[in-house]
Amino acid sequence: MGSGGQIVRVALAAGMVALAGMAAAGPCREDVVKLRGDGDQARFRVELADEEAEQRQGLMNRDSLASGAGMLFVYPEPQRVAFWMKNTRIPLDMIFLDAGGTVQKVHHEAVPHDETPIFGGDNIQSVLEINGGLARRIGIEAGWELRHPAIDQDRAAWPCSAAE
Template sequence: MPRFMTLLALLLLTPAVPALAKDRSQHLAAVPLTITSGGRVARFRTEVAKTSLQQEKGLMFRTKLGPAESMIFPMKPPRFASFWMKNTLIPLDIVFIRPDGTIHRIANARALDLTPVESYEPVAAVLEIAGGRAAQLGLHEGDRVASPALAK
């Protein structure tokens, strides 16, 4: 019996098994976020990854991200950022946001790709949206992002 209990405890406590790992992202605060591009406004419900643990996990193990859903990673103070797609099962558009709230760069990231995606300059935040969504919305460098998550 003790052997069975040890095995059961290991299975329940091992986060490397996505089916058994508790999805801690459900408790992230969500805020509105808008991107203004060419007179059009795209609206998102944005989860805020504030802590280093939340930022490390990000959207790992998610199997879907709706067209109006996103996750933002505030960077206070602004800094160079580098992201990869380890354990990220869906493609993402990674939007690097300058301290003035404008988009610096939009990168397309493939699911499970370990190639670093770099900001190339200090950024105030990084926004992740569903892969291909930036092109669908016609987002470009220089477009303006607004959200309580970017407040100073």
Template sequence: MYSVRHRSLVAALMLVAAVSGCGSTPSAATQEPAAKTAAEQQAPVQQLRTIPLTIVTNDGKRHGYTVEVARTSDEQAQGLMYRRSMPKDAGMIFPFAAPRPATFWMHNTYIPLDMVFLLADGRIESILADVPPLNEAQRSSLGPVAAVLELNAGEAARIGATPGDLVEYDLRDLQGGAE
């Protein structure tokens, strides 16, 4: 017959085993990503066609990127929403069918960005640097632009991009910009 003391010891050991099995923290490699919000579940991340793009800074240096092209109104409305990261040499370009003033915000955008506003001749009109994520303040071009390029925050400063620098890209193989 087991004594009360023995049963208490067995119960305590079982409790320790159960708690230690549940209380361990998985390594970073095995952790599940954070649960998606309802908005993220309704609007999955879209993968758009990519093109090469080069920024030629005023010192003559060429900086290459692979950018996704948000062509349609729906693609442009979603942009980089819900993305948690973007490769260093990547971005997204939003071409317009005709130059117009452009206003952007960071609704549901988790990546801090540089917004580079482009004129019809491919020159940089203006740069809004280090736009914080999840900020719904509207940010606008200075005037009509033909496209907006989004890069990781700090990228424009890192390469020394300034208004007047040339951005080279070719959209001929894609259908026209959004209205």
């Protein structure tokens, strides 16, 4: 993944673990993201891509993902980001978040192998990829909040220290 306007290779991700009214267990963990909005919650088991080499590779060339899995891309600073689906075999939803972990945009059902850039916007600091169609089924949309220790806790809309 690159910075400012650079098209980045996309990885894939998948699955939902829990929905509305879910009681999440334990403190923030690096391998779990939680999302909340409109009284609903979702939880995904994630691989963290916070280094350039991990971001370039992502989850390309994988044929399947376990249910409830995803990939969280985290950039050192907010920036303009774009993805493509080259070498990605599984349809994805891409959830673009600002520095506080608030969803700014959701791109639904990116098409495998499509090289058309998918722009997430400016001032994006992280991107969560999940199975295509899942964000719509859960109801994830702009304004939802993501909880994860990679989010700057001083800026986090939903900090790890806050009650569920």
